[in-house]
Amino acid sequence: QLQLQESGPGLVKPSETLSLTCSVSGGSISSSSYYWGWIRQPPGKGLEWIGSMYYSGRTYYNPSLKSRVTISVDTSKNQFSLKLSSLTAADTAVYYCARASYGKNDAFDIWGRGTMVTVSS
Amino acid sequence: SSELTQDPAVSVALGQTVRITCQGDSLRTYYANWYQQRPGQAPILVIYAKNSRPSGIPDRFSGSSSGNTASLTITGAQAEDEADFYCSSRDSSGSHWVFGGGTKLTVL
Numbered sequence: 001q002l003q004l005q006e007s008g009p010g011l012v013k014p015s016e017t018l019s020l021t022c023s024v025s026g027g028s029i030s031s032s033s034y035y036w037g038w039i040r041q042p043p044g045k046g047l048e049w050i051g052s053m054y055y056s057g058r059t060y061y062n063p064s065l066k067s068r069v070t071i072s073v074d075t076s077k078n079q080f081s082l083k084l085s086s087l088t089a090a091d092t093a094v095y096y097c098a099r100a101s102y103g104k105n106d107a108f109d110i111w112g113r114g115t116m117v118t119v120s121s
Numbered sequence: 122s123s124e125l126t127q128d129p130a131v132s133v134a135l136g137q138t139v140r141i142t143c144q145g146d147s148l149r150t151y152y153a154n155w156y157q158q159r160p161g162q163a164p165i166l167v168i169y170a171k172n173s174r175p176s177g178i179p180d181r182f183s184g185s186s187s188g189n190t191a192s193l194t195i196t197g198a199q200a201e202d203e204a205d206f207y208c209s210s211r212d213s214s215g216s217h218w219v220f221g222g223g224t225k226l227t228v229l
Binding site: 046048100105107108111113 | 152154158163164165166171173175219223
């Protein structure tokens with residue numbers, strides 16, 4: 001069964017760049033049937049889509065975050081990553097990685113448990 | 122438009138039927154997907170492509186769509202259904218995903 005696991009720092013300083021990795025186990029990241037994405041949720045608030053990547057490397061980013069976001073894939077490690085630059089307190093959130101299935105209306109059908117990131121000096 | 126609008130909160134008596142709605146221009150083109158999120162947990166997919174359920178999701182969950190509105194219906198709500206529910210779809214450009222603001226469901 002496919003599983004996703006986020007990893008990265010829990011605390012980052014303002015103006016710095018956040019780097020998170022999502023490790024995929026139980027299946028290959030190199031499949032034409034899926035997108036791989038990042039979603040975040042500030043404390044007490046709703047879900048916000050950050051961006052997604054197709055296995056080919058094509059990326060799709062939230063227009064409101066596009067200037068600060070980079071999503072990349074490392075097929076040799078079966079991982080994909082998120083970089084978010086110029087952090088502010090507003091970027092404090094639980095960050096989820098998830099798989100979106102082309103055959104399920106591009107729905108995010110498998111999620112990681114999420115990792116809490118706090119932006120503070 | 123890239124917005125999906127949901128009512129912030131809805132309540133239902135135990136065993137009764139409740140409908141949660143989601144409105145947005147993109148829903149005229151794309152079907153909605155629905156997610157359930159219990160406190161402290163990651164979201165789980167409950168409905169995709171208008172009215173399909175992933176394996177393991179009870180059949181009391183169903184979806185529908187008309188015009189710019191998608192709906193999630195829970196027929197015979199159970200105590201364990203109390204959660205936040207989010208709709209999501211592609212935006213009108215088709216290049217981005219978008220989530221609704223979420224609906225908090227209380228089972229009385």
